[in-house]
Amino acid sequence: MRGILHKTSLQEAQERQLAGQKRTWSTSIGDEDRKDSPSGSGSGSGPVFTTTTAAPASASSQGSVRFQTGLHFLPPSSKLSASKIITFNASEGPSEYTQRRIFAATPSSTIDPELDLAHPVYNLPPQLVNNFASLGIKQIYPWQKNCLKGPGLLTGAKNLVYCAPTGGGKSLVADLLMLKRIMEEPETKALLILPYVALVQEKVRWLRTVVQGLTANLDPEALEKQKANSIWRLRPDHDSIKVIGFFGGGKIRSTWQDFDIGICTLEKANMLINTAIEDSSISQLRAVVLDELHMIDDDHRGYLLELIATKLLSLEQPIQIIGMSATLPNANLVAKWLNAHSYETRYRPIPIEEHLVYEGKVYHIGTNGATAQRQLKVEEISKAQIDPTRQIEDSSHKEFRDPVLNAVVSLAHETALMGYGALVFAGSRGICESDARLISRVMPQPHEVDSKTMDKRMDLLSELRSLSTGADPVLEETVLSGVAFHHAGLTSEERDLIAEAYDAGTLLICVATCSLAAGINLPARRVILHNARMGREFVGPSMLRQMRGRAGRQGKSPVGETYLCCRQDDLEQVLDLMYADIPEIASCLNTENKRVQRAILEVISVRLANSHESLLEYFSNSLISYTHDREFVEKCLTSGLEEIHDLGLIVNDSYSSFAATQLGKAIVASSVDPYDGVFIHAEFTKTLKAFVMDGEMHILYVFTPVQDFGIIVNWQVFRNEMDALDESGLRVLGFLGIKPTAVLKLAQGVPLKENTPEERELARVYRRFYLALQLRDLCNEMPIHVVARKYDSPRGSVQTLAQTCQGFAAGMIKFCEHMGWGIMAAALEHFSDRLMAGARTDLLELAKIPFIKSRTARVFWENGYRTVGAIANADPKELVLILMQAQPNKLRIKGKVDEKYEEKLLAKANVISASANRLWRKWFTSHGI
Structure with a gap:
């Protein structure tokens, strides 16, 4: 079996390019189209790829690449061209924006020595400083320094609530404070709570790199000194801090004792804290990070953040609560509730130019979220009383008669021709896929793209095809053109591959649903909004800011641009939305949505309160007491108590004390409403x-x-x-x-x-x-x-x-x-x-081994490897043949050798063999053999 040419991990790391960094097309694209300027846009037309039969194995000397017969390409008639974009009234003279197009906007560390993480004020171990440096973080921004030096923060004596724009470096502040807490006190734990599974998985990978080797390689003198001073935690049972992810569907069934830093979804965090309070192991908790704090008033899941924070505030132990958000207009109120120091910055290292696109005309709105001197009016735009900065010409193609769609495609095409990445946000899965297909039809054809980029795209398509689900038919059409879509209709494996390829620059255009804006970290040079709707409804001001905030990211793009494309009927609502203030957050606990009932049941079940008076005191620590009057809180409490009592979830004795029934405890333990x-x-x-x-x-x-x-x-x-x-x-x-x-x-x-x-x-x-x-x-x-x-x-x-x-x-x-x-x-x-x-019951033992699930497990079974022991005793080279059988759809480039592909499978086989051996030894140990 012939395989794909794969590079070693070192080569891939050396060649990796980021989505926002400039990349070059082949020389067939003119210099005018490749200018680093919005005004340099070409029509996108070019020679059409018409090869339908097998081509010679050798690649063209001009950088084009030939592929084996059977690959699906769009027929010549499907090739479309993007509309030209004309720029008016180009500004004369330099501005902050035009200068940053040339010079990266990075703060200087030579002026202030406290911007260096190695500075004594932060008291960080050298290994941690080195780990951050290896990830490209040697200095911090001035706002991060000022925030960290807030009263009692570095010592853990004070909680923190802070706001910073998307891309401004919020996470680093929380990471440093959380790491200090668990390193400075032996045998303590921290929780980092995120709203989405994708964010949890991403953060687990990041933090495991950050903490790698923190407690290893210490000389005896330093070891004894640190023990005496109790400065840095030293764990003899492992070399580094244990970082574990908790989320629904996770394959690892870890407990409170298995981690030092637990990274959790809201639901898992609430369950962990309830269990720890009940068995008193909560005393080990020293830090809790609440990310996306603005979600606290989300009708669906936000109340869990309030339940978690209120329980932590009610505990009589030192726990540093760190809450952060990009959109929190009443941060001072939230800080008052959490008894926290409040810090807010509007600093953003990358400037963002914001635009409105209407009927093919592009209007400048403002920079960095700061609107222009006056708001644009509906009449000014609809009656052409204000001049646009750019004009997107009408298209001759019937597919692009809709001016909104034509603008989206033309702007995405222009971004790609400049060699940058673009994120296109669409209101539904169907629009995502449709936009991806149409954008791919105006992109340069495969023979117009350099061979290195095409090899990477072929590898990506190969990986998609090798998944157990096969490749999505729309992705089959778009990936080789450097375009893909990303929404919940794809499997998590497909979404991961798409995100990684976009981040590496293999894909230039990613069309996504609005949920991607908050669900994963994928910055772009340009963000294009295909309307401002999520389904039939308009997105809120907070979501709009999240989406626009994906434009530009430090280290990936020197500037950012956003284009909101709207149709005539939506103009008034869109303008209102663009200028709208972010609404203040409030507690969403009430009896009508049944959230108060759950809050009361949990508190009684874990024995944080057991009387009407103690419940009132408990709720005085909740956000509801800061956003509603006392009469409303008492009414909710009385009503909620009556309802859960009538449901048979609590009982009260003659002393007016409440206790959870067996059913009530079972409901809390199972974490359901x-x-x-x-x-x-x-x-x-x-x-x-x-x-x-x-x-x-x-x-x-x-x-x-x-x-x-x-x-x-x-x-x-x-x-x-x-x-x-x-x-x-x-x-x-x-x-x-x-x-x-x-x-x-x-x-x-x-x-x-x-x-x-x-x-x-x-x-x-x-x-x-x-x-x-x-x-x-x-x-x-x-x-x-x-x-x-x-x-x-x-x-x-x-x-x-x-x-x-x-x-x-x-x-x-x-x-x-x-x-x-x-x-x-x-x-x-x-x-x-x-x-x-x-899988069926007979494969459950095999399925405990990494990389062996469902279809792969059945192939191993049918080839005689029916026990963990059989795989443990096999030569990894033998297992490579089985893995090849389990990937029959692997795409191969004609003329390429199989060495790299087999090398990749051999690495996977070695992991399988090592894991099988560990399971086998564990079985022998458990049976006393």
């Missing part, structure tokens, strides 16, 4: 009375999350799957109250009734069963992309379901354990393992 917990309890109670044990469907239904995923059931698919159920599955239907006759009517187009509470509960059951059918197929080794096609769902949604189920199952296992239902807990744990492995 009280009303969901009551529903789960009712379902479990029915299940335990009559459980269908001769099939998988019943346990899978119990295993399925109760949260509303917003799924759309394809009733024809539901009917077909129902018809294919065996006798055991049909009994499960009857037990759950699902009527086949009703499903037949739904498949014929009759709407699902959800008018009464009973109808809504039944609809919930139907949707859960539809998801349970998908889980059944996943547990039986059906690939994600096949399940997605079968159930008419995006692949990313199916994967998210599987990952959510793993987290939900972990909660349900705890629920069952607290309720004393050990058998049910064991059954759930078994299916949780199967879902994580994506």
